[in-house]
Amino acid sequence: MTPAQSLATLQRSLGDPTLSYPLWPPMTSGCPRTSTDEISYPVEVDYAYDQVDPVLFATATGRGSSLDHWAPLLPPLAAPGLGEGGTPLIEVETGVFIKDESRNPTWSHKDRMNRCTVSAAVASGAPGIVVASSGNHGASAAAYAARAGLRCVVITGPELPPAVDSFLNAYEAVVLPVPWEARWPLMRRIVDRTGLHPVSSLTTTHTGHAFGPEGYKTIAYEIHQDLGVPAAVFVPTAYGELLFGIWKGFTELRRIGLTERLPRMYACQPTAAAPLAEAMRHGAPAAHVTVGLTEAYSIVSPVSGYRGVVTIQDSGGQVLELSDAQLETANQELARAGLWTELSSAAGLAGLRTVVDLDGPVVCISTSSGFKNRSVGLRRTETIAPDWDDVRSRLHAAGIRD
Amino acid sequence: MTPAQSLATLQRSLGDPTLSYPLWPPMTSGCPRTSTDEISYPVEVDYAYDQVDPVLFATATGRGSSLDHWAPLLPPLAAPGLGEGGTPLIEVETGVFIKDESRNPTWSHKDRMNRCTVSAAVASGAPGIVVASSGNHGASAAAYAARAGLRCVVITGPELPPAVDSFLNAYEAVVLPVPWEARWPLMRRIVDRTGLHPVSSLTTTHTGHAFGPEGYKTIAYEIHQDLGVPAAVFVPTAYGELLFGIWKGFTELRRIGLTERLPRMYACQPTAAAPLAEAMRHGAPAAHVTVGLTEAYSIVSPVSGYRGVVTIQDSGGQVLELSDAQLETANQELARAGLWTELSSAAGLAGLRTVVDLDGPVVCISTSSGFKNRSVGLRRTETIAPDWDDVRSRLHAAGIRD
Known part of the structure; x- marks a missing residue:
């Protein structure tokens, strides 16, 4: 199936929205005219919104067809897909929905991004892609590169989780683990x-x-189809790309006339690495921080980006800083609801637990699966003899009576 | 959302289809009237097919709502769901589709089964569930039990993969690894x-x-919605429950009048553990074999069941025996298409590669994700110095030129 034609028209500076650039080549270093030595401003993609066929939003999507379905409002999808998107909302308590992004092709939200970025590589005629990542982004990029027949180089740090290492090698990516500062x-x-x-x-x-x-953006479109516009969306946040993308999707729905309401956007960061919180405190477009210790490696970044500031300001949202203990509590809460998630993925629900007085349903984005935790595989339950007294005492300890 | 009413009417013996039992209690030890000391015959569920609303099959399903959608043709769904089902078909070459079951809540096909079995536990008022499994089945059962607020005991062998161990513990299941013969x-x-x-x-x-x-069965319903009835379905097979379930789904579609055609069903087993192949060779309802060495642990069983024989015979299908080398080749082929799967999951595609002269599109079921391989986490790519000559030679080795 060839996706429908893209309505993308040009690239627009977030640093100065009156500045625009042609759609090609895709800009991979932000806006050159507004960026300085200290602050880089991203660009985004603009579309011919007046040409969007209303049927697009009236048609049900499902079964991992969502990026192809939304092709008119995406950059040209030149790379073949893997059925990314189309993830379910799981209601874990009344009005609290988990958007389970572990249901993507490489079991994280990053697949939605990499369908688009690898498409840019294909359309640009590049021989391959290169990505700096220690986790979900690299694995996902490697998958889409493999699918498109492109080479893939993953630059990672010494802290590469063993399971992700296996994952990257399955795709025959060139994995280059180098010291952090060399990446x-x-x-x-x-x-x-x-x-x-x-x-x-x-x-x-x-x-x-x-x-x-x-x-x-397609996450916002899907939420809107399933639930309407929620009161708030809680997003595990490192650089703010996911946060911004979801927000942009909702603003497009308003622009197209499908809603008047917009959600508050909550960026959920580990206390040990919260550069967006730092930027907001100082009214700065971005900030650097010294990273402390946390197990939430997928949302650790020493630097933020301007997309996060735009989202928090425009949506009337907030940055929430969360301890590993709060993340762990939310992780356990998700497991009791049947969802085993990466510690970073629990940041959305952990953030919600710190906020009161929300008017209406809320969505917490869960980004990835528990298999990606660094602790996976370290635990080894020892083999026991099938002695009934021993088994019985283990059952009793768990509240199971004979 | 409460699922629609189930049209399930009774339990019917596979050993003698003229024998039936009431729908409750659910039978967990097969058909007592036809089973002997040597051979146990399963039971299946029967429905009031003449009461199926045709709208059921005319409505699109998607985004993990599929088991709820199909509630009329399932046993009563008393346990809450996790958005199981609704997995995509990925076309890896013209006419060859992978049904990617790693996109379920616990990243395997087993979630479709456990929604039903844990529902039986809930409806029966049981305090919890117990399952013997070293892999996907146990993890999935633990997830549905957690979601339903039930206790879960997982009896496993000494060979429990470390990642699955972490998974089960996240759900606070009681994990009892005992010697194989004690399970x-x-x-x-x-x-x-x-x-x-x-x-x-x-x-x-x-x-x-x-x-x-x-x-x-819902896998068949989904394939039918997306593709129609394929020429053949290739299924990684241990006990034959998945094989039989998919087959039963297609036969129901015929019974309801939605198709006249049925697919050939291919059971794909490791050569090292192929009891269904053994049963077919001897015209027996089931067989025992001595298990050899294979890494495809999810489809290893020393014993088969009658469901497999029924499926192969009725569909004009075949049992295919596959070496680990064939599984590995198929696994690599899937990775090149962007899909990282468990070795056992590649059995479907590996089976297809041994069969010629199929008339029409085919579906290979891929049951689970690469994260569940026992080898995951064993590989550790060593950190390197960011020396350009070294990096350059690594890039050259991968065909990337500067």
């Missing part, structure tokens, strides 16, 4: 020397790929 | 002593839970 210079050098298309950020403060967050 | 006697004892509801087999040859394979 971005090496990425830049590989881009300059090889022509590989970069699908993660190359700039001082975070910008990333212009087309990436567009894929996340 | 079934212990399961029986726990059922007899505690009243926990068994959701895996208790009999000499495999029968399992009467309600379980009903959940798998």
